[in-house]
Amino acid sequence: MTVLILTGEEDVTADMVVVHLNGSGVPVVRLDPADLTGGVSLSGEYVHGRFRGHLSTGGRLVSLGGLRSVWVRRPGTPAGHAAQPSAWLTEEASQALYGMLRGCDARWMNHPDAARQARHKPWQLRLAQRCGLPVPATVITTFPRAAREFAERFPDLVVKPVSGAHPQDPPRAVPTSRVAPDTDFSAVAFGPTLLQRRIAKRADIRLTVVGERLLAARKATAPDADPKEVDVRFAAPGSPWEPAGVPPRIADAVRTYLRRAELAYGAFDFAEDSDGTWWFLECNQSGQFGFVEVETGQPIARAIAEWLSRPIPDGPSKLDEAGSTVR
Known part of the structure; x- marks a missing residue:
């Protein structure tokens, strides 16, 4: 077949x-x-x-x-x-x-209906909470007052797109950026804005899940890294991605997430803080994995091929x- x-x-x-x-x-x-x-x-x-x-x-x-x-x-x-x-x-x-x-x-990787639902970031955040994954304090709003009040409660914030890539041809990635302390939130009224408490991270985590198989990679944050560079995709070259173990609690929660989302594949992004906590940022249901495999040697492509080959x-x-x- x-x-x-x-x-x-x-x-x-x-x-x-x-x-x-x-x-x-x-x-x-x-x-x-x-x-x-x-x-x-x-x-x-x-x-x-x-x-x-x-x-x-x-x-x-x-x-x-x-x-x-x-x-x-x-x-x-x-x-x-x-x-x-x-x-x-x-x-x-x-x-x-x-x-x-x-x-x-x-068999689907991933079914179009499940994939369409999984792309919605607000839905991701709520599902992650329900599955027991730590989620940074987040607000998505068009109320300037709500944004200002959120910034008062959580002074160190980042702003990121709700939907992901900008819909141009070819699509343009919109980086996550830090919010200046004196930001005027009036423009929030013109479009939904996602504000999130910044995690002072000591590493970025990419966890690629194929069926029941978990393959995690860790990229340590350099001690002298520019604090304005919060998006690993646009940060200056630093330490390489390396294979990492997955805490049992995270492994259980991630498997629950995929089961409830009806996904066979997911690329999870986490920020690891100084205490070693993995904070959920997002799950890309069709995320890239080539760069991780090249740097870590993890057999992600083979795992996908084996899953697709099952009878x-x-x-x-x-x-x-x-x-x-x-x-």
């Missing part, structure tokens, strides 16, 4: 996993939904109580009934590369592709290649 990877053409992270899949002899098809109506074709037939579906890309034809797993890595907007793209065509292509895939028995669990019934029900 085949592994389907949905991602853009230039995705080195996906390449790392494909190498392991090819090495283990697992059939794999990779396509970008943005190429629908161009380099990618689809067909689904619902006749006599049966479904028969196929995808075609690069001269290869794959049966939807023959998929063992689908990895939703970094797919483009459906039909985004069409000769005459439009919102209507995108909706039609999205409904067709993801609607058919939802109807097969393949579909036996259940009451499943669809065979032709779409008929078999026991």
